[in-house]
Amino acid sequence: MPTETASARVSSYALANVTPAIETEHLTVSYGPVPALLDVTVKIEPGTLVGVIGPNGAGKSTFIKALLGFVNRDLGMVKILGEPAEAAKGKVAYVPQRGAVDWDFPITVEEVVLMGRYGRIPWWRDPGPEDLQCVSEALELVRMSDFRARQIGQLSGGQQQRVFMARALAQGGEVLLLDEPFAGVDAATERAILDVMRNARKEGRTLVVVHHDLTTAAEFFDRLMLIKQRLYAYGSPERVLREDLLSEVYEGKLRVFADLKRRGGNGSTAT
Amino acid sequence: MSETLYQWFIHPLEQAFFLKALLGGCMVAMVCGVVGCLVVLRHMAFLGDALSHSMVAGVAGGYLFMKLVYGQEAHAPSMLLGSLIAAILTVALVGFISKASRIKDDSAIGIMYCGVFSLGAMTVSVFSQYIHVDLVHFILGDILGVADDDLKVAAIAGAVVLSAIVLFYRHFQISTFDPVMAASLGFPVLLIDYLLTTCVSLVVVSAISMVGVILVVGLLITPAATAYLLTDRLKRMMLLAAFFGMTSVIGGLYLCVWLNSAGGSAVMVFCTLQFLVVLTFAPRYGLLAGWLRRSRMVPQDLIEDILRAILKAGQALEPGKLAEFVRAPLGKFPRAVERMVADGLLEHHGAMLALTPAGREHARRVMRAHRIWETYLQSVGTPQEELDRKAHKLEHILDEQAIDYLDDKLGHPLQDPHGKEIPQDFVELESGQPVMLSVLREGQRAEIVSVSQEARDLGLQPGDAIRMGTRKNEGRFWVVEREGREDLELEHKAADAVMVRPASESETAPAVSENPGDRKTSPA
Numbered sequence: 001m002p003t004e005t006a007s008a009r010v011s012s013y014a015l016a017n018v019t020p021a022i023e024t025e026h027l028t029v030s031y032g033p034v035p036a037l038l039d040v041t042v043k044i045e046p047g048t049l050v051g052v053i054g055p056n057g058a059g060k061s062t063f064i065k066a067l068l069g070f071v072n073r074d075l076g077m078v079k080i081l082g083e084p085a086e087a088a089k090g091k092v093a094y095v096p097q098r099g100a101v102d103w104d105f106p107i108t109v110e111e112v113v114l115m116g117r118y119g120r121i122p123w124w125r126d127p128g129p130e131d132l133q134c135v136s137e138a139l140e141l142v143r144m145s146d147f148r149a150r151q152i153g154q155l156s157g158g159q160q161q162r163v164f165m166a167r168a169l170a171q172g173g174e175v176l177l178l179d180e181p182f183a184g185v186d187a188a189t190e191r192a193i194l195d196v197m198r199n200a201r202k203e204g205r206t207l208v209v210v211h212h213d214l215t216t217a218a219e220f221f222d223r224l225m226l227i228k229q230r231l232y233a234y235g236s237p238e239r240v241l242r243e244d245l246l247s248e249v250y251e252g253k254l255r256v257f258a259d260l261k262r263r264g265g266n267g268s269t270a271t
Numbered sequence: 272m273s274e275t276l277y278q279w280f281i282h283p284l285e286q287a288f289f290l291k292a293l294l295g296g297c298m299v300a301m302v303c304g305v306v307g308c309l310v311v312l313r314h315m316a317f318l319g320d321a322l323s324h325s326m327v328a329g330v331a332g333g334y335l336f337m338k339l340v341y342g343q344e345a346h347a348p349s350m351l352l353g354s355l356i357a358a359i360l361t362v363a364l365v366g367f368i369s370k371a372s373r374i375k376d377d378s379a380i381g382i383m384y385c386g387v388f389s390l391g392a393m394t395v396s397v398f399s400q401y402i403h404v405d406l407v408h409f410i411l412g413d414i415l416g417v418a419d420d421d422l423k424v425a426a427i428a429g430a431v432v433l434s435a436i437v438l439f440y441r442h443f444q445i446s447t448f449d450p451v452m453a454a455s456l457g458f459p460v461l462l463i464d465y466l467l468t469t470c471v472s473l474v475v476v477s478a479i480s481m482v483g484v485i486l487v488v489g490l491l492i493t494p495a496a497t498a499y500l501l502t503d504r505l506k507r508m509m510l511l512a513a514f515f516g517m518t519s520v521i522g523g524l525y526l527c528v529w530l531n532s533a534g535g536s537a538v539m540v541f542c543t544l545q546f547l548v549v550l551t552f553a554p555r556y557g558l559l560a561g562w563l564r565r566s567r568m569v570p571q572d573l574i575e576d577i578l579r580a581i582l583k584a585g586q587a588l589e590p591g592k593l594a595e596f597v598r599a600p601l602g603k604f605p606r607a608v609e610r611m612v613a614d615g616l617l618e619h620h621g622a623m624l625a626l627t628p629a630g631r632e633h634a635r636r637v638m639r640a641h642r643i644w645e646t647y648l649q650s651v652g653t654p655q656e657e658l659d660r661k662a663h664k665l666e667h668i669l670d671e672q673a674i675d676y677l678d679d680k681l682g683h684p685l686q687d688p689h690g691k692e693i694p695q696d697f698v699e700l701e702s703g704q705p706v707m708l709s710v711l712r713e714g715q716r717a718e719i720v721s722v723s724q725e726a727r728d729l730g731l732q733p734g735d736a737i738r739m740g741t742r743k744n745e746g747r748f749w750v751v752e753r754e755g756r757e758d759l760e761l762e763h764k765a766a767d768a769v770m771v772r773p774a775s776e777s778e779t780a781p782a783v784s785e786n787p788g789d790r791k792t793s794p795a
Contacts, residue, residue: 096451
């Protein structure tokens with residue numbers, strides 16, 4: 001049975017003649033006896049902005065790490081742009097959770113963004129003018145050009161997040177993986193990050209974003225992935241944010257629904 | 272005069288031992304400084320210590336091997352190789368223990384370096400008839416007795432290490448700053464770690480004969496840490512660390528000939544003094560700079576105290592009078608006023624100080640927070656005489672969400688425990704968004720936006736125009752007046768469940784919020 005459905009799906013893509021940007025099949029990852037991810041099969045078409053949602057400990061970050069090839073898979077296949085994950089290194093840009101680096105490190109905004117280019121510069125050469133050009137453009141896009149010479153610890157949390165976005169853009173990867181970029185940022189940064197993401201999508205890049213705030217998920221993303229170990233749903237926000245699905249995954253943590261409803265209610269009165 | 276200067280500075284240079292010490296020391300210290308930057312940034316200082324200690328075992332092993340197998344005495348290259356092997360083995364063992372067991376890194380390092388060091392020391396003593404190694408020489412070093420061989424070793428090791436760092440600068444930088452990113456770009460992070468460990472081992476080996484096992488860590492860490500206080504660029508930090516390493520050697524050697532002290536210790540004393548001076552005077556990260564910054568800073572508490580004092584007085588105040596109210600720390604008051612005028616919170620009315628609209632709004636927030644905190648404190652059983660003092664501390668928590676929570680929990684009180692009016696939540700009222708009926712005060716008019724079932728049963732409809740009456744029953748019943756109809760009485764929960772849009776001509780309307788950060792959504 002599963003092979004049938006899989007082949008049916010493959011043929012529909014073959015008709016559309018599109019290589020999925022990201023493709024996993026039966027992806028299973030475990031830390032000990034409990035699987036972090038179980039049998040996740042998904043195809044993400046290029047140029048999509050995807051939100052990965054699910055409760056704490058649902059394996060959202062693990063999914064991203066599996067796409068990067070950082071975790072050992074127990075089973076299954078990961079393909080990025082039609083290539084195995086290990087071969088696609090460098091085509092995938094990764095924006096880690098904030099707090100993953102030492103903010104006292106002696107490094108400027110510009111130097112951090114330049115790191116995005118390191119994968120393309122041979123070790124015996126210095127960064128060239130096109131690399132610096134790329135860095136300027138990326139900084140421009142996230143509206144951080146004025147801060148290029150600042151040490152990164154002297155920025156606000158939201159600005160730091162934008163610098164790491166710029167680094168991912170400078171990397172020029174066709175696939176961007178972001179781990180909770182909206183966690184603890186102010187409204188202005190939220191806007192800026194969202195703009196950057198939408199721009200990247202417009203250029204045909206594919207973005208997979210771990211996101212914890214259900215109330216904004218529908219507004220931010222084209223597609224949502226609802227994960228708790230296994231993939232509960234992948235599709236448009238309307239299809240994924242269904243009360244029966246959410247209550248199954250979030251196990252009746254009703255606050256979530258109250259928030260969602262309120263958002264929805266306010267939105268409809270405003271328009 | 273020039274005679275003394277000559278005696279002090281030039282005379283030592285005419286002696287070969289001094290020149291050799293200077294040359295060798297500078298070479299070693301320069302390379303140590305550069306590598307030390309990476310060691311400092313990776314929080315590996317303790318590992319440097321472990322490396323240097325474990326090398327004693329390597330030296331003994333290398334010596335013994337050449338002596339027993341080839342009959343060669345004190346073969347320098349094999350002792351060097353032995354040290355390297357011992358160092359890398361130690362690092363690998365540390366990594367293995369901390370990965371494979373619950374023992375953490377720091378303990379693993381402590382265990383392994385003492386273990387390997389004592390293994391070396393024991394070997395030297397057991398085979399004392401074969402090994403003519405002076406342990407003291409290794410432990411303390413002898414910078415004044417630098418041999419030509421030592422210079423050669425230092426030069427080669429230094430050249431190798433510096434070229435590695437120049438060639439793989441980006442590799443070291445990215446894998447130190449963000450190893451995850453480095454791995455995602457396909458950098459061999461583990462290999463880079465081992466390369467760095469090898470570099471550290473090489474410089475440590477070449478430095479040991481000069482400054483000894485104990486002090487070599489200082490030469491690795493202290494100049495790098497000194498440079499770290501002065502710059503925000505890794506390249507500059509490396510250059511500065513190299514510079515501070517060399518000045519340590521030069522200054523230390525002069526100290527040593529002037530005071531006739533041990534060479535290695537004099538270098539480290541000078542190096543440490545240099546660090547302390549920089550720590551004190553560094554322009555941005557120094558202690559003095561930090562202290563100055565703090566003293567120039569006007570505490571938020573004081574600003575809020577001043578705002579509240581003027582609001583409470585209800586009129587513009589003379590600075591002298593104001594200063595009496597707020598009990599500012601010495602010298603802080605004029606600076607606070609200056610800052611507040613610059614920030615647009617206060618303005619001068621002749622000799623008096625008055626609130627600007629923005630200042631007034633902020634003052635009301637502080638006042639509201641203070642009085643709600645007081646009411647809350649009383650409700651949780653705080654003694655009467657402590658209310659004001661504690662509320663004074665807590666009023667600086669004036670986050671809207673937090674204050675709204677307390678306000679709701681207390682049943683939207685109208686007065687604080689001293690019978691003074693609690694200012695209304697004007698931020699919410701001014702936003703034009705629907706608010707809960709329960710936050711309205713007597714005399715305010717509003718239009719009903721949505722109602723709960725309970726209120727609907729009582730006859731309240733969306734679109735109704737209402738006016739708030741005097742609350743009844745110690746403020747626990749909200750009285751809603753309607754034109755030509757009888758008054759309604761609602762309890763706290765019921766009043767919360769009715770959303771209204773306040774009429775814009777409300778007389779109590781205060782200054783409009785100028786701070787976009789105050790935008791907020793009303794709780795449902």
